Amino acid sequence: MPPVLILLTCLLPLGAGAEEIIGGHEAKPHSHPYMAYITFQEDGEKGICGGFLVKDNFVLTAAHCLGSSMKVTLGAHNIDTNEDTQQIIPVAKAIPHPDYNEKDWSNDIMLLKLEMRAKRTKAVRPLRLPKANAQLKPGYVCHLPGWGGTSLSATKKAASLQEAVLIIQDDQKCKLRFHRYIETIQICAGDPKEIQAAFKGDSGGPLVCDNRAYGVLSYVKTETIAPGIFTKLVSFLPWIRSSMKPF
Template sequence: MQPLLLLMAFLLAPKAQAVKIIGGHEVKPHSCPYMAFLRITIPDRKQCGGFLVREDFVLTAAHCWGRSITVILGAHNIRKDERTQQVIPVKTAIRHPNYHPTVNDIMLLQLQRKATLTAAVSLLRLPRRGEQVKPGMLCRVAGWGRLDLNTSTATLHEVELEIQEDEQCISRYRRRYNRATEICVGDPGKNQSTFKGDSGGPFVCGNMAQGIVSFGKKDGKSPHVETKISSFLLWIERTMRRFQSPD
């Protein structure tokens, strides 16, 4: 019986490790304290990711817009009532004025109250003007999106993805890809990607947000497209000043 049990353990082990954000892994709880979970209820029920860039603002993708959005900060398992969580309704959802599907896919969420910064809730830095990322760089992206076509997760997962040459996405998406405002991400030879529900999450290089998860193919295969944050810094700064909450 013992050799049979060993054989079964050997055969089952790879399957146990396969249930992850496509090609990624579950993160250590609260190791990405800037992450925001977006619960959107009106007009449609859906979820997205986002990240805290100021105590009263979350940055995300414009296609995550809704008339009723609740932000959950400090979460690891979004199906549990964790003591680290801060649940804050969105006061105003501000899409880029020139947004339309897959173009200028960026949005700021003004929170109804300021978040309290803790070990589990902190800000993520934005790039400086003119700062560019390059093909070959390895960066990280996290989210609560699906692990494959049929598997959802309640816990935060993360995957490391390589920046690709623009030509990879021009070939895959043709006119839908704009090298000036987007980043091409994910080695097409690897089964690693973000997926449904990860939209709006940050593409983090070092300790800085360089992109926002925007769109990809329905099969989840790489490469996919991130909104290039450095192209929108002026709009972000002006919008946060315009909607600044009084102290």
């Protein structure tokens, strides 16, 4: 049985200082070449989020990860090492969804236009988006990669990319756990019984199913084993495409 990822009972947006994947395992180096490590300044402190490359010059992440002096590191496995595969690119323009609501975390999605196009390598490659109207049924197995602490007692993030296995949950059951859950624009993934669930899994990180991104990690509950809530990308495909089109 995979180790359980423990979650904490208050709703917790996953912003600066909340980047943990607990109970997962270290990913094979560069097996997720779309992963982006995002740093920024927020209220004078350094913020960290996850994200993923969707086009050579665009990274997708969560809207609550917005900050100043934003930079994206692509091609990383060990984020604390100056790896030859890494490409560090400043963000030229942040495009949060215009209807993002920081009170209930609805429409928690943001595009980052990079100052220059990423160079495609074995360690850097975009992740495909879902097909229009694609649906994930309860029980479907997906993955969440990200950097962060590997236990509740961890005081700092893990250097190497971690990966957790998440199970798609039933919308109606998630409505009982998360009263603000909106099934038309959100996905509930984890397993409150025995398999892994997201705990502070990198904000903005992708819910990857069949090598496509279906969600962007938004928030979790705390102090109990519970699923994480992801922004449902199928519902935002028109916005994503129209926002990237001018560039």
